[in-house]
Amino acid sequence: MKVSLIPEKCIACGLCQTYSNVFDYHDNGIVKFTESDNLIAEFRDDDLATLEAVKNCPTKALML
Numbered sequence: 001m002k003v004s005l006i007p008e009k010c011i012a013c014g015l016c017q018t019y020s021n022v023f024d025y026h027d028n029g030i031v032k033f034t035e036s037d038n039l040i041a042e043f044r045d046d047d048l049a050t051l052e053a054v055k056n057c058p059t060k061a062l063m064l
């Protein structure tokens with residue numbers, strides 16, 4: 001699965017990293033990927049922790 005970040009929608013709540021450490025934050029708290037500065041990244045379909053993070057982002061700043 002591919003996950004896209006939409007930084008303009010991120011409210012820096014910090015929730016996504018509590019589900020999956022593929023997410024990290026810029027100094028201002030806005031989401032980024034831990035491994036890259038790209039806005040899209042591919043993860044295994046069975047990475048349920050990352051899937052849960054996407055589903056639970058309150059502002060839909062994470063998209064499949």
Ligand code: SF4
Binds near residue numbers: 015029059060
């Ligand atoms: S859960 Fe959503 S709004 Fe909260 S930090 Fe992560 S991407 Fe941003």
